[in-house]
Amino acid sequence: MTLLALGINHRTATVEVREQVAFSPTQLASALAELRALPEVHEAALLSTCNRTELYCVTGATGEREILDWLGRFHGLKVEDLMRCAYHYRENEAARHLMRVAVGLDSMVLGEPQILGQLKDAYQAARQARGLGGELECLFQNTFAVAKQVRTETGIGRNPVSVAYAAVSLASRIFGDFSRSRALLIGAGETIELVARHLHEAGVRQLTVANRTRERAEVISGPLGGEAITLDAIPEALVEADIVISSTAAPLPILGKGMVERALRKRRHRPVFMVDIAVPRDIEPEVGELADVFLYTVDDLQEVIEENRRHRQVAADQAESLIEHGVGNWQHERRIRSGGELIRDVRARGQAVRELSEQQALARLARGEDPEEVIRRLAHQLTNRLLHRPTVAMREAASQEHRDLLDAATTLLLDESNDHSR
Structure with missing residues (x-):
C-alpha cells in the first residue's frame, strides 16, 4: 500500500481550472463514496477550497491513474488536461505536504489560519464517509499535532493574514476613508465573516451581508451593526455598494454583467471595487470589462500576499523545522x-x-x-x-x-x- 497525495492548487492551475475541479459541499459525500469504492483505493480524504483540490489516499500499485481517471469522469474533464496541472506526492513526501498545507506554508497567504479548519472539516467528512483507516487516521492526528505546535511556538499565526484580509487591504488602497464607504458582502461562510470583521475594524460602518438564508447573514451582520438580506435583494443593494466582496459555494455566478450594468446606471457611474474570492466564481468575468468596475479574483491578490509572505518567512523557516520533526514522529509511529x-x-x-x-x-x-x-x-x-x-x-x-x-x-x-x- 502507498500513501498518495494528489492535487491541483493556485500554483499549478488558474482559477478557471481550479473552479472546474472544485467539489461543492453537496458533492462531497457522493464524491468520497465513489472515490473510496475504487478498487485500488483503500482509504481516502478529500480537501477542496478556493485555492486547492487535493485527494489523500492509501492506494495499490495503479491507484494514481485510477484516481485521475475518476477525477476526470466526475468533473467531465480530460485526464490529459488534469495531468498537466496536477502534482503528486508519495509516502514521506505526501505526509510532509499535508503538514505544510495544515500550517499554511503551501497557501497563497503564508501562514493563513483558515486552511487548518478546512482540513479538519475534510477529516471529519472522510470519517463520516468511512474513508479513514489506520494509515490516514494516524497521518491526520500527527498533522494536527504539528499544526498546533507551529501555531504555539512560532510567529506564523500572529496577526493572521488571510485572503479575506488581503482583499480588504487592497480595497484600502482605493478607498482612503472607509467610513464613507458602503460594503456588500455576498455569502455567510468563514471567509465572509473574516472580511466583515476586517472591514469593520478598518472603519466601514455601512455593511450589508447577503446570503441564501437571512438568518445566517444576520449572525455576521448583527454584531457589527450591519444589515442582512437574501440573495434576491442583491440588485437593490448593489446600487448603494462601493465595495462588493463575494465568497459562496454557488455552482453558478451570482452577479452577472447585466445586473451590474443596471446598478451602475443608477449609481451615476460611481466606481465599484469588487473581489470575487469564490471558486467557482460568483461574479461573471465580463463584469470586469465595465468601465466603472474594478474587479479582482483571488489570483489578483498576489501582491498583497507576497508582502505578507516576506514578513512571515522567518516563522516559516521555524515551521519547516517542526514539520520535519513531525514527519519523523509519523514515520516512527507508522513503523x-x-x-x-x-x-x-x-x-x-x-x-x-x-x-x-x-x-x-x-x-x-x-x-x-x-x-x-x-x-x-x-x-x-x-x-x-x-x-x-x-x-x-x-x-x-x-x-x-x-x-x-x-x-x-x-x-x-x-x-x-x-x-x-x-
Whole structure:
C-alpha cells in the first residue's frame, strides 16, 4: 500500500481550472463514496477550497491513474488536461505536504489560519464517509499535532493574514476613508465573516451581508451593526455598494454583467471595487470589462500576499523545522503500527496452529489413546507446524545468499537474550 497525495492548487492551475475541479459541499459525500469504492483505493480524504483540490489516499500499485481517471469522469474533464496541472506526492513526501498545507506554508497567504479548519472539516467528512483507516487516521492526528505546535511556538499565526484580509487591504488602497464607504458582502461562510470583521475594524460602518438564508447573514451582520438580506435583494443593494466582496459555494455566478450594468446606471457611474474570492466564481468575468468596475479574483491578490509572505518567512523557516520533526514522529509511529500488525498476524497463525493441534490431541484422548503418547505427538506436531515455514524460508535465503534475512532469523529465533519466558 502507498500513501498518495494528489492535487491541483493556485500554483499549478488558474482559477478557471481550479473552479472546474472544485467539489461543492453537496458533492462531497457522493464524491468520497465513489472515490473510496475504487478498487485500488483503500482509504481516502478529500480537501477542496478556493485555492486547492487535493485527494489523500492509501492506494495499490495503479491507484494514481485510477484516481485521475475518476477525477476526470466526475468533473467531465480530460485526464490529459488534469495531468498537466496536477502534482503528486508519495509516502514521506505526501505526509510532509499535508503538514505544510495544515500550517499554511503551501497557501497563497503564508501562514493563513483558515486552511487548518478546512482540513479538519475534510477529516471529519472522510470519517463520516468511512474513508479513514489506520494509515490516514494516524497521518491526520500527527498533522494536527504539528499544526498546533507551529501555531504555539512560532510567529506564523500572529496577526493572521488571510485572503479575506488581503482583499480588504487592497480595497484600502482605493478607498482612503472607509467610513464613507458602503460594503456588500455576498455569502455567510468563514471567509465572509473574516472580511466583515476586517472591514469593520478598518472603519466601514455601512455593511450589508447577503446570503441564501437571512438568518445566517444576520449572525455576521448583527454584531457589527450591519444589515442582512437574501440573495434576491442583491440588485437593490448593489446600487448603494462601493465595495462588493463575494465568497459562496454557488455552482453558478451570482452577479452577472447585466445586473451590474443596471446598478451602475443608477449609481451615476460611481466606481465599484469588487473581489470575487469564490471558486467557482460568483461574479461573471465580463463584469470586469465595465468601465466603472474594478474587479479582482483571488489570483489578483498576489501582491498583497507576497508582502505578507516576506514578513512571515522567518516563522516559516521555524515551521519547516517542526514539520520535519513531525514527519519523523509519523514515520516512527507508522513503523510501530506496521510491526504491531505483523505481530498480530504471526500470533493469529500460531493460535490457529495451537487450536488445530489441541483439537486433534483431545480427539485422540477421547478415543482412549495413551495420554503420554498423545502429549509426545502434540509436541512433535506443534514443533513441525510452527517451524515449517521459517525453515523453508531460511533454506531459500541461504541458497540466494540473503544474509540480512539469515541475520534476522538468528536474532528472532536463536537470540536467547530476548527470551523472557524463563
